[in-house]
Structure formats: structure tokens, C-alpha cells
Amino acid sequence: MPKVGMQPIRRRQLIQATLEAIDEAGLADATIARIAKRAGVSTGIISHYFAGKDGLLEATMRHVLSDLGNAVLERRAALGEAPPEAHLHAIIDGNFDRSQTSRSVMKTWLAFWASSMHHRPLQRLQRVNDRRLYSNLSCQFRRVLPKQEARDAARGLAALIDGLWLRGALAQEGLNVDRARQLAYDYVRVQLETAHYSRTRANDYA
Amino acid sequence: MPKVGMQPIRRRQLIQATLEAIDEAGLADATIARIAKRAGVSTGIISHYFAGKDGLLEATMRHVLSDLGNAVLERRAALGEAPPEAHLHAIIDGNFDRSQTSRSVMKTWLAFWASSMHHRPLQRLQRVNDRRLYSNLSCQFRRVLPKQEARDAARGLAALIDGLWLRGALAQEGLNVDRARQLAYDYVRVQLETAHYSRTRANDYA
DNA sequence: TTTTGTTGATTGACCGTTCAATAAAAAATT
DNA sequence: AATTTTTTATTGAACGGTCAATCAACAAAA
Numbered sequence: 001m002p003k004v005g006m007q008p009i010r011r012r013q014l015i016q017a018t019l020e021a022i023d024e025a026g027l028a029d030a031t032i033a034r035i036a037k038r039a040g041v042s043t044g045i046i047s048h049y050f051a052g053k054d055g056l057l058e059a060t061m062r063h064v065l066s067d068l069g070n071a072v073l074e075r076r077a078a079l080g081e082a083p084p085e086a087h088l089h090a091i092i093d094g095n096f097d098r099s100q101t102s103r104s105v106m107k108t109w110l111a112f113w114a115s116s117m118h119h120r121p122l123q124r125l126q127r128v129n130d131r132r133l134y135s136n137l138s139c140q141f142r143r144v145l146p147k148q149e150a151r152d153a154a155r156g157l158a159a160l161i162d163g164l165w166l167r168g169a170l171a172q173e174g175l176n177v178d179r180a181r182q183l184a185y186d187y188v189r190v191q192l193e194t195a196h197y198s199r200t201r202a203n204d205y206a
Numbered sequence: 207m208p209k210v211g212m213q214p215i216r217r218r219q220l221i222q223a224t225l226e227a228i229d230e231a232g233l234a235d236a237t238i239a240r241i242a243k244r245a246g247v248s249t250g251i252i253s254h255y256f257a258g259k260d261g262l263l264e265a266t267m268r269h270v271l272s273d274l275g276n277a278v279l280e281r282r283a284a285l286g287e288a289p290p291e292a293h294l295h296a297i298i299d300g301n302f303d304r305s306q307t308s309r310s311v312m313k314t315w316l317a318f319w320a321s322s323m324h325h326r327p328l329q330r331l332q333r334v335n336d337r338r339l340y341s342n343l344s345c346q347f348r349r350v351l352p353k354q355e356a357r358d359a360a361r362g363l364a365a366l367i368d369g370l371w372l373r374g375a376l377a378q379e380g381l382n383v384d385r386a387r388q389l390a391y392d393y394v395r396v397q398l399e400t401a402h403y404s405r406t407r408a409n410d411y412a
Numbered sequence: 413t414t415t416t417g418t419t420g421a422t423t424g425a426c427c428g429t430t431c432a433a434t435a436a437a438a439a440a441t442t
Numbered sequence: 443a444a445t446t447t448t449t450t451a452t453t454g455a456a457c458g459g460t461c462a463a464t465c466a467a468c469a470a471a472a
């Protein structure tokens with residue numbers, strides 16, 4: 001079997017096996033022995049391709065994060081100069097994409113969140129992601145709301161998305177994606193209606 | 207120094223030391239050696255009073271959970287038959303009580319959330335808490351909203367609270383309690399206004 | 413003297429890493 | 443085409459280190 005060009009194949013295998021191992025046993029018990037066994041390779045391979053367990057975990061988080069980024073970008077790319085509501089819906093949909101709502105990925109996210117509090121490289125990745133979500137939301141709200149209201153709307157929606165997501169991960173019955181999306185849509189609608197009323201009132205005064 | 211009646215004292219000491227150790231090093235590195243050192247006792251004490259490390263961690267979670275329950279209950283006790291909005295605000299305030307928004311407690315919560323996915327006793331505790339929050343919120347919304355709307359409002363508010371809380375735990379600048387509370391209040395207000403409009407419209411039809 | 417509380421060295425288990433050995437494909441040589 | 447040589451990929455036993463749990467010994471109050 002040994003051939004050239006194994007690196008990308010093995011890396012993908014091992015990242016997938018890591019997600020499965022975390023789903024199965026949790027980050028604390030996702031030992032390299034368990035991960036290697038799931039991937040059908042020996043333990044030595046991990047250090048060979050990722051320079052140690054930490055490298056594999058970081059790569060796994062990068063992978064999940066990259067999927068999330070793509071899920072959002074793909075949906076927004078088709079929109080162009082669409083109204084803010086469409087973009088906000090796209091961001092919401094991206095965050096509840098299938099690639100982000102599987103049990104193993106949600107468990108992995110939660111584990112990484114917890115460990116990012118004490119592990120600098122993971123912390124960096126997580127914060128980049130947090131700020132990206134907030135910044136994207138803030139930007140769209142800003143198109144129809146004053147600065148402060150836009151910020152608060154973005155903060156609220158970001159928290160709502162993460163919260164729905166967190167509760168879905170923890171709940172026995174799992175995450176009801178459609179219901180979660182609808183609750184997020186409702187939040188957007190209310191925020192945008194506020195903007196509409198403001199403009200209406202402004203016109204009344206005119 | 208040894209005297210009778212040490213048990214409650216040591217238990218409190220060790221639970222406090224556990225919170226500090228998790229804040230300092232994370233759950234993964236909160237070893238019994240580290241916890242014992244922080245509490246100023248030997249490692250053997252932990253097994254003596256908690257029958258092992260797991261017992262201590264479970265007791266620590268119970269302690270934090272109990273603080274949260276009390277924070278909510280105290281605020282609601284004074285309200286009696288006050289309107290739903292007052293109770294909802296009390297629940298929100300309780301969830302953002304000082305006992306729940308310190309760095310060490312927020313970190314501990316996050317760590318317990320992650321490990322509750324694979325540790326049955328912690329999972330039980332966490333679910334009881336989740337359902338209690340949802341149930342309390344749902345109950346109050348039900349006083350002015352139809353069943354389905356009340357449920358959705360409760361689900362949304364619960365997610366918003368947890369999300370604000372989670373983002374506060376992860377954010378560099380920590381949790382801005384006042385701002386978080388305000389965002390939650392706004393959500394409540396909007397939900398209750400919806401109820402008001404419905405009633406108004408219902409009257410129009412009459 | 414008895415009871416209650418405490419210590420900390422010891423033990424056994426497990427984990428991540430390393431690295432010499434091996435296997436198989438690719439390249440070079442005959 | 444058959445072979446040797448080189449390169450790339452992989453293995454897994456061995457090692458050093460860490461951790462939770464145990465328990466015989468000890469200390470101080472009752």
C-alpha cells in the first residue's frame with residue numbers, strides 16, 4: 001500500500017477519526033491509540049503527520065472552522081447586493097449547515113470551546129471565528145440600523161445562534177435545525193422591523 | 207488542629223479549591239495534587255471526603271448549580287403574583303447573578319458542559335438545570351401567550367441567555383453583565399409586545 | 413485510651429512520544 | 443526485463459512521565 005502522496009489522505013483520515021473519537025469518548029479520552037485504531041493506522045503516524053497530538057487537535061479544529069466558513073460563504077456568494085435580511089438569513093443558514101450540526105461536530109466544538117480557555121493556539125482560532133460571526137452580522141445590521149443598535153442586534157443574534165447551537169448539543173433530543181433557524185429568523189425580523197418603524201416615524205416628522 | 211466536625215469545612219474548602227484550580231489550569235489539568243495544594247491539605251483528603259476525584263467534581267457542579275437555583279429563587283420569592291415580565295426579569299437577573307458570572311464559575315460551567323456529554327452523573331445534573339430554566343420561562347410566557355408561542359419564546363430566551371453567557375466566557379473582555387441583561391430584557395419585551403398586539407387585534411375583531 | 417482527622421510515599425495503570433526496524437513502491441542500473 | 447538501490451511510508455515495542463487511589467503511620471483532641 002505504501003506509495004507517494006499519502007500525506008493528504010492520511011491527514012483527512014486522522015482528522016475524521018479524531019471527530020469520531022471525540023464523539024465516542026470525549027476529548028479527554030480521545031487518546032492517540034483510540035484515534036489511530038479508528039483510522040486503521042498505528043500510533044506513530046500521528047506524530048509523523050501532525051508533529052504530535054496537539055497538532056492533530058489543532059488541525060481538526062481548523063478543519064471544522066473552515067467548513068463553517070465555507071458554509072457561510074457559499075450561501076452569501078450567490079446573493080450579491082441582496083438586502084440585509086437575505087444576507088443575515090444566509091449567515092444563519094451557514095451556521096446551521098449540515099456540516100456543523102452533526103453530533104460529532106457539535107461535541108467537538110463544545111470540547112474545543114472548553115479547552116480553548118487554557119490552550120493558546122485553540123483560543124486564537126476560536127476568537128477569530130467569534131469575531132467573524134459578530135462582524136458579519138454587525139455589518140449587515142449596520143446597513144439599516146444606527147451604529148449602536150446594529151451592534152446590539154449583532155451581539156444578540158450571535159448569542160442566540162450560539163445558544164441555540166449549544167442547547168442543541170446538550171439536549172437529549174438533539175438540535176431541531178428548522179426550529180432553531182426559525183427562532184433566529186424571528187430575531188432578525190424584529191430587529192429589522194424596529195428599523196422600519198424608525199424610518200416611518202422619521203417620515204412622519206418630515 | 208484535628209477536631210470534630212471537619213467534614214463540612216473541608217468539603218467547602220475543596221470545592222472552592224476545585225473552582226480555582228479549573229480557573230487556573232482547566233479541568234484537564236485540575237489534578238487532585240493541584241486542588242489539594244490550593245486547599246492546603248494533602249491529596250488523601252479528597253478521597254476521604256468525596257470518595258475520589260469524580261465525587262469532588264460532581265459535588266462542585268452541584269454546588270454551582272445550587273447557587274444558580276438560589277439566585278433565581280431569591281429574586282422571585284419577593285415577587286409573588288407580579289406580572290410575567292417581572293418574573294422573567296428575575297429569572298434573567300438570577301442567571302446573571304454575581305455567583306454565576308465570575309471567571310472561575312463560567313470556566314467551570316463550560317468545562318462541565320463539555321464533560322457532561324460523556325459522564326452520566328454530570329449529564330443528569332446539567333439536564334435538570336436546562337429543563338428547569340426552560341420550564342420556568344415557558345411557564346411565565348404561557349400566562350400571556352398561546353402555548354406554541356410561549357414555548358418558542360422560552361426556547362429563544364433560554365438560548366439567548368446561554369449564548370450571552372457562553373460568549374462572555376469565551377470573550378477576551380469577559381462578560382458585560384449589564385449589556386447582556388439588557389439584550390435579554392429586550393427579547394422579553396418584544397415577545398410580550400407580540401402578545402399585546404394579538405390581544406389588541408382580537409379586540410378589533412370583536 | 414479511644415476516636416477523629418490527616419499525611420504522603422507507594423503502587424499500578426495509562427498516556428504521548430520516540431525511533432530502530434520493516435515493508436513496499438519508485439528509480440536506477442545492468 | 444530483471445535486478446539492485448533509493449525513497450517513502452509505516453509499524454509497534456520501549457521509555458519516561460503523570461495521575462488517581464490506597465493505606466499504614468501519625469497527630470491531636472475527646
